Amino acid sequence: MTAPANTKNIRFKIKRQDGPGKASYWQTFDVPYKPNLNVISCLQYIAEHPVTVAGEKSTPVVWDCNCLEEVCGACTMVINGKVRQSCSALLDELLKETPGGMVTLEPMTKFPVVRDLWVDRSRMFNALKTIQAWVPIDGTHDLGEGPKESAENQDVRYSLSRCMTCGCCLEACPQFLLGNQFIGAQAISQARYFNLHGTGKVLADQRLDAMMGPGGITDCGNAQNCVKVCPKEIPLTESIAAIGRQATVHAVKRFFNGPPRK
Amino acid sequence: MASSKPRIIIVGGGLAGLAGAIKIAESGLDVDLFSMVPVKRSHSVCAQGGINACNKVARQQGYSEWMHFDETVYGGDFLNHQPPVYDMANMAPKIIDLLDRMGVPFNRTSEGERDLRLFGGSLFKRTHFAGATTGQQLMYALDEQARRWEVQGKVTKYEFWEFLWPVVDEQGACRGIIAQDMRTMQIRAFRGDAVIMATGGNGLIFGKSTNSVICTGGAAARCYQAGAWLGNPEFIQVHPTAIPGEDKCRLMSESARGEGGRVWVPRKKGDTRPPGQIPEAERWYFLEEKYPKYGNLVPRDIATREIFFACRDGLGIGGGRMVYLDCTHLPDATKHKLAGIFEIYEKFTGDDPCHVAMKIFPAVHYTMGGLYTSFEPKPDFKGMVPGHPKNMMTNVPGLYAFGEVNYQYHGGNRLGANALLSCIFDGLFCGPSAVQYVQDQKSPAADLPESLYQKFAQQEETKARKLIESNGTFNPYTLHRQLGDVMTDYCTVVREENGLRTAAEHVDRLRDQFRALKLSDTGMWTNQSLSFTRALGDMLVYAQAILAGASLRKESRGAHYRSDFTERNDAQFLKTTVAKYDKAKDRPVIEFEAVPTPLIQPRARTYGKVDA
Structure with a gap:
C-alpha cells in the first residue's frame, strides 16, 4: 500500500545490507509528510508499509533504537551524510538541508553492520573495560557517604557523565577505523571522568598506562571532529587535552620511579 | 562438579536488574544477565527528576523515614503493602550514600553537600538529583559496577537476547528460561537455579507513552501465561506533563514543577495570544488555586486529572488538548539545573523553555501493577525478614520480580522520584532473598534432564515458526496502533x-x-x-487483564478513576486485584485479596483540596 496521492511525500533513500559480509544496496521509500516528524517515526511508517517507490514489496528496515528521546544512545546513524541520533533528527529541519526533499539514511561506517542501519558497537563497551571505567568501591554495604565534592567539580563530571556511548564521535574521527586499535574520544573522555572522582582516581595510573599503550591517546590526530558531532555537547577535546597532560606527567613519573610494583 | 555450581538468571538490565546482579555477584553466586539492549541503554536512563530519601537537612526540618513511608502509602491510596514500603523508606538514605560512593554526580551545594529539590506529594525537600537526567546517571553508576563484575567473570551478559518463556518443572518451580538471540534468531534454553524478572513496565500497550520501545510488558505477560499471577494490572500511571509526539510522548520531568514551574491555562476559552502576552490576572493557575497546600506538586494522578478536566471543559490552549508548564520566571541557576530536560523540549519543539512556556499534556508513564509477589513480614510488620526467600518471589517458586515489573511498592499511584528508589531497593534488599532460595535448593538446575529444557525450547520454536508462516491479511504494526488507541481512549485517565x-x-x-x-x-x-x-500477541493478553481489573474495580482509587464510581470504597476494594490466567479459556480470572494495613490506617486522600 502506498501513501494517498493527495499528500506530499518525503522520499527516503536507505542503504540496506541483509547481514554481515553481504553486499549493500539502496532502496527508496516514500513517507507522507506531517509536521513534527522525526526519522524514527518515518522508519516506523516504513515498517508498517514496506513497499519501495518502485512498488516492490520489501521488508521493514532494521535499525537500533530504544528511548527515542536522545538519552539511551542506541539510534545513531548517518543521516544526509552526517552522523547523529535518528530520534532527534526532525524532518522539518532535514528538509531544509536537502532542498530536493530526499533524506538519505546509512549505517555508521566505523562499526560492523549487523543488518541495514544496525551496527555492532561492542568495541565501545570493551573500551570501557580497558580503561577500568568504574569507581573501585569496597562493596555495597553501608559505609556512609562518598567523598565531598565542589559544585564546580560536579559540573565538569556531570558534563562528561552524559556520554551515552552513541558512537557519533568515533564515526566522525579520521583516526578511528574499522579494524584498527584506536580507543577514541569516548573512552578518553571517560578516563578523565573517573580520574576526576575522589575514589575513582585510585585507578588513574592504570588508566593512563592504557592510554599510553597501543591505540592510546598518541593516535589522536587532533582533527577535533568529535566535539562537533557530540549530541550531548561533551567537551571531548578538553578531555583529550586533559588526559594528554596527565599522561605526560605520568610518563615522567614512570621514567624516574620505574614500572609499577605489583 | 563444576557444572552444578548454582547460577541466577536476571532478565532485564535496568536499575533493578543491575542492582540485583551486583548484590548477587558480591555474595559469590554467578549471574547470567539477559537484556534486549546493551544494559547501558535500558529504559531506566529516561528517568529525569531524582530519587527520594530522608536526608540530614530534611530531618532537621522535621522529616523522617516514617514520613517518607507515610507519603508513599498516602500517595498510593493505601493499596501498597506496608512492610516492604517501610523497608524501602528506611534503606533510602543508605542507597543514596552507596550511589554517592559509586560516583554518581549528584548536584552539590556551595559547601559540597548533596543538593536537594522538592517533588510531588511531599512538603519537604527530599529528592536527590543529578541535573535533570538522574536516571541516566544512576544507571551508569550501576552499569559500571556490573561491568567490574563482568570483568571478574561473576556476571555474564547476554545482550540482544530476548526472554521468551520461563522453564517450569514438574513440581511447578522455575528452573531457567528460554531466550532468543535477536541477531542470529537462535532459540535456546538457559538453566538457572532462580530467575529474577526485572523487565520494567508495559507502556507500549497504550501505543504512545513515555516508555522506551522495549517496554511492551511482553516478558511479564509471558510469565503470566506460564502461571505467574499479575497484581493490580489496572493501575497505570499517566504522567501529567509530557510533550506529545508522532512516535512517542516525551517526558517533561516533575522536577520542572519541583524547581518552581507553574501549570496554567488562559482564563478566557480559546485565547489565541502567545503565552508571554497573557497578563498574570488572565491566567488560571488551577492546581495552585485548588490545592493551596501542595500547589503544582500534588501527586501525579491528581495533577493529570485536573489537566485532563481543564481541557475537557474547553480551557486547554486554543481549546485543544494542551496546557502551559511555565518555567520562564525561574532564576538562571535554577534553569541550569533543568538544562537536561529543557534541551529535550527545545530539540523536539523548537521552543526554548527559558523564554516560552512549554505546552504539555498527560501521557502513560508507569506501571504500578505487575507480577504478583509476596514477602515475609517481621512479627511487628515493620519491614520484611531480610534475606527470606519469599521476599519478592512470585507465586511460581524460584521466579522473582524486581523493579517496575513488581507490583509491590506503589499501590494505586506512584510518587515522583520513588521509582528509581524501588528498583534499586529491590535489587539490593531482595537479591539476597534469591541467593537464600538457591542455597536452600537440593537439586541444582544443572542436574535436571535436558528433556525438560528441550520441551520448552521446542514450544517457542513452534510459536515463532507459526508467526513466520502465518499467511493472513492483518498487519501487526496496524493492530498495535489500534490497541494503543483503544486502550488510551477507554482505559487511562477516566474509565467507565x-x-x-x-x-x-x-x-x-x-x-x-x-x-x-x-x-x-x-x-x-x-x-x-x-x-x-510476538510481543504484540502478549500485549493483547496483558491488555485483557488490565481491562478486566479496571472493569471489576468499581471505585476510584489513585490512578484508577471511574466516572461511574467516583469515590474510594475501602470496604469492598481495599484489596489487591489478582489476575490469574485461565489456560483452558484463554482469559483472565480476577480475584481480590485484602491488603492489610498494620502500620498506617487509611484516611481521606484530599491533599488539602479547597472545598474537598
Whole structure:
C-alpha cells in the first residue's frame, strides 16, 4: 500500500545490507509528510508499509533504537551524510538541508553492520573495560557517604557523565577505523571522568598506562571532529587535552620511579 | 562438579536488574544477565527528576523515614503493602550514600553537600538529583559496577537476547528460561537455579507513552501465561506533563514543577495570544488555586486529572488538548539545573523553555501493577525478614520480580522520584532473598534432564515458526496502533463501564485478527518484525487483564478513576486485584485479596483540596 496521492511525500533513500559480509544496496521509500516528524517515526511508517517507490514489496528496515528521546544512545546513524541520533533528527529541519526533499539514511561506517542501519558497537563497551571505567568501591554495604565534592567539580563530571556511548564521535574521527586499535574520544573522555572522582582516581595510573599503550591517546590526530558531532555537547577535546597532560606527567613519573610494583 | 555450581538468571538490565546482579555477584553466586539492549541503554536512563530519601537537612526540618513511608502509602491510596514500603523508606538514605560512593554526580551545594529539590506529594525537600537526567546517571553508576563484575567473570551478559518463556518443572518451580538471540534468531534454553524478572513496565500497550520501545510488558505477560499471577494490572500511571509526539510522548520531568514551574491555562476559552502576552490576572493557575497546600506538586494522578478536566471543559490552549508548564520566571541557576530536560523540549519543539512556556499534556508513564509477589513480614510488620526467600518471589517458586515489573511498592499511584528508589531497593534488599532460595535448593538446575529444557525450547520454536508462516491479511504494526488507541481512549485517565466494555470487545477482536497475520519479514536473521509481533500477541493478553481489573474495580482509587464510581470504597476494594490466567479459556480470572494495613490506617486522600 502506498501513501494517498493527495499528500506530499518525503522520499527516503536507505542503504540496506541483509547481514554481515553481504553486499549493500539502496532502496527508496516514500513517507507522507506531517509536521513534527522525526526519522524514527518515518522508519516506523516504513515498517508498517514496506513497499519501495518502485512498488516492490520489501521488508521493514532494521535499525537500533530504544528511548527515542536522545538519552539511551542506541539510534545513531548517518543521516544526509552526517552522523547523529535518528530520534532527534526532525524532518522539518532535514528538509531544509536537502532542498530536493530526499533524506538519505546509512549505517555508521566505523562499526560492523549487523543488518541495514544496525551496527555492532561492542568495541565501545570493551573500551570501557580497558580503561577500568568504574569507581573501585569496597562493596555495597553501608559505609556512609562518598567523598565531598565542589559544585564546580560536579559540573565538569556531570558534563562528561552524559556520554551515552552513541558512537557519533568515533564515526566522525579520521583516526578511528574499522579494524584498527584506536580507543577514541569516548573512552578518553571517560578516563578523565573517573580520574576526576575522589575514589575513582585510585585507578588513574592504570588508566593512563592504557592510554599510553597501543591505540592510546598518541593516535589522536587532533582533527577535533568529535566535539562537533557530540549530541550531548561533551567537551571531548578538553578531555583529550586533559588526559594528554596527565599522561605526560605520568610518563615522567614512570621514567624516574620505574614500572609499577605489583 | 563444576557444572552444578548454582547460577541466577536476571532478565532485564535496568536499575533493578543491575542492582540485583551486583548484590548477587558480591555474595559469590554467578549471574547470567539477559537484556534486549546493551544494559547501558535500558529504559531506566529516561528517568529525569531524582530519587527520594530522608536526608540530614530534611530531618532537621522535621522529616523522617516514617514520613517518607507515610507519603508513599498516602500517595498510593493505601493499596501498597506496608512492610516492604517501610523497608524501602528506611534503606533510602543508605542507597543514596552507596550511589554517592559509586560516583554518581549528584548536584552539590556551595559547601559540597548533596543538593536537594522538592517533588510531588511531599512538603519537604527530599529528592536527590543529578541535573535533570538522574536516571541516566544512576544507571551508569550501576552499569559500571556490573561491568567490574563482568570483568571478574561473576556476571555474564547476554545482550540482544530476548526472554521468551520461563522453564517450569514438574513440581511447578522455575528452573531457567528460554531466550532468543535477536541477531542470529537462535532459540535456546538457559538453566538457572532462580530467575529474577526485572523487565520494567508495559507502556507500549497504550501505543504512545513515555516508555522506551522495549517496554511492551511482553516478558511479564509471558510469565503470566506460564502461571505467574499479575497484581493490580489496572493501575497505570499517566504522567501529567509530557510533550506529545508522532512516535512517542516525551517526558517533561516533575522536577520542572519541583524547581518552581507553574501549570496554567488562559482564563478566557480559546485565547489565541502567545503565552508571554497573557497578563498574570488572565491566567488560571488551577492546581495552585485548588490545592493551596501542595500547589503544582500534588501527586501525579491528581495533577493529570485536573489537566485532563481543564481541557475537557474547553480551557486547554486554543481549546485543544494542551496546557502551559511555565518555567520562564525561574532564576538562571535554577534553569541550569533543568538544562537536561529543557534541551529535550527545545530539540523536539523548537521552543526554548527559558523564554516560552512549554505546552504539555498527560501521557502513560508507569506501571504500578505487575507480577504478583509476596514477602515475609517481621512479627511487628515493620519491614520484611531480610534475606527470606519469599521476599519478592512470585507465586511460581524460584521466579522473582524486581523493579517496575513488581507490583509491590506503589499501590494505586506512584510518587515522583520513588521509582528509581524501588528498583534499586529491590535489587539490593531482595537479591539476597534469591541467593537464600538457591542455597536452600537440593537439586541444582544443572542436574535436571535436558528433556525438560528441550520441551520448552521446542514450544517457542513452534510459536515463532507459526508467526513466520502465518499467511493472513492483518498487519501487526496496524493492530498495535489500534490497541494503543483503544486502550488510551477507554482505559487511562477516566474509565467507565461502557467504555471498558467497548475496549474489551475491541481487544478480543484484535486477538482474533492477530491469528490471521502476515509478517512482512519472514527471514531468520535479525528479524525485528518477529520480535515485535510476538510481543504484540502478549500485549493483547496483558491488555485483557488490565481491562478486566479496571472493569471489576468499581471505585476510584489513585490512578484508577471511574466516572461511574467516583469515590474510594475501602470496604469492598481495599484489596489487591489478582489476575490469574485461565489456560483452558484463554482469559483472565480476577480475584481480590485484602491488603492489610498494620502500620498506617487509611484516611481521606484530599491533599488539602479547597472545598474537598
